[in-house]
Amino acid sequence: MDERARIPVSAPCANPTASYWQDPPSALADHRSTPDLPAVADTVIVGSGITGAAVAWHLLQEESSGSILMLEARQVCSGATGRNGGHTKHASYRTFPHHSHSHSPSLAIQIARLELASQRALHALAQTHSLPCASHPCPTLDVIYSPAEWASAQSAVAAMREAFEGEEEGGYELFTREEVMETFGVADGVYQGGEEKVRGGVGYQAGSVSGYELTVGVLGLCLEKGMGFNLQTNTVVEAVEKDEGGGWVVKTSRGTVKAKRVVLATNGYTAAVWKAFQGVVVPLRGQVMVQRPGSGLPEGGCLERTYSFIYERGYEYMVTRPAGARGAGDVVIGGGLARAPGEGIMEFGSTGDSTINEGISEYLRECTGRYFGAGWGEDDPAGRVKCEWTGIMGFSPDGFPFVGEVPGEEGLWVSASFQGHGMVLCWESARALVEMMEGRDNEELKEWFPEVFRITRERMAQRFKGRLDALPKEGDE
Incomplete structure (x- = not known):
């Protein structure tokens, strides 16, 4: 590194x-x-x-x-x-234990409050000034496939509820494996010959927007x-x-x-x-893809919530364009870094957003069908992939x-x-x-x-x- x-x-x-x-x-x-x-x-x-x-x-x-x-x-x-994925999401529970243990519970609470306030400020700004950016506050679901990530999520949500003492901490709700699969239409998957089972899920308020x-x-x-x-x-x-x-x-x-x-x-x-x-x-090149919704997705792909799919040392995030927006139903999915060779190490230090990583491209192309299983349905006659691009993030x-x-x-x-x-x-x-x-x-x-x-x-x-x-x-x- x-x-x-x-x-x-x-x-x-x-x-x-x-x-x-x-x-x-x-x-x-x-x-x-x-x-x-x-x-x-x-x-x-x-x-x-x-x-x-x-x-x-x-x-x-x-x-x-x-x-x-x-x-x-x-x-x-x-x-x-x-060039991002259009997700407004305060996944504060994922960092809350680290912030609390490495610094202090009060700092962890302060960061969580700021993330929630910033998320809400963007949607309020769009509404107040009638900005045509498809601002769409909505629920989200983190589908978790790693046993360790699921154990961590459960303890983190419990810690946040205790720390906030009744004050709103973001509305986190835990769902069992059965609830996630039956209610939200996601599936177990197989990656590189190994089975990846749904362990549980975390729901809370988030949103999507054209940044x-x-x-x-x-x-x-x-x-x-x-x-x-x-x-x-x-x-x-x-x-x-x-x-x-x-x-x-x-x-x-x-x-x-x-x-x-x-x-x-x-x-x-x-x-x-x-x-x-x-x-x-340090720059890190990220990659995003837009897919045409599969025939099995409800509401023509205009899903009522956004998603993240979390596995060992990585994740993807997904939003669908809301009804009334340009490209309504389009599936925007980004991530895949951990599935690239060397867990994406060659993307660090890169400012070359003129090209894409073909390995990540191939992975993102296939992952929606795996995450939704039979619920994805048939691909659009025009093909699954509509477009893809890269963008440069910054890490400290x-x-x-x-x-x-x-x-x-x-x-x-x-x-x-x-x-x-x-x-x-x-x-x-x-x-x-x-x-x-x-x-x-x-x-x-x-x-x-x-x-x-x-x-x-x-x-x-x-x-x-x-x-x-x-x-x-x-x-x-």
């Missing part, structure tokens, strides 16, 4: 795979608020995904936000947000606020350097901008902009995001490295970042924002060992 973490992180490539969510592209895809880059800006935000959009949104709520320039290397929202359309919608609202917000797409940030006179110089493929402060909303690409993050925010050594002012670099701020769970971490992390930027880093912020998310020298000095959520649990077969 050390070798993969040392691979120099590059800027986003010019010819990424085509994401389902960006077809058709937004009217803002190649937007430039002004023909040329402004020479100066109060704040430069690098990146136009959900984090960049959220930072801009929260800054614009300030009475005097100053001028804000957003720079995007490719088309708008063409990074992880526009691309949601983010583009937020950016549209930001642009409506006036000339203080300037969006410049197809503008690669090549370097960020200190200005001798104070502030920062942002060098791009289209010229140079001087800024009082810079925000890196760059997730897996962060080290390409600020080299101190090399080996600290300790499994937490980096949020705050880069140590020793006044005016250089970051909110990045969301471990593949950005849709339930990014929004509230951006809100916290703006509180810090605006001088409100106080006790009120500390009450709801986890201390372990804050960037420190000590955290940046840690060694990256891989995805913490992929570590084996006792009893795994």
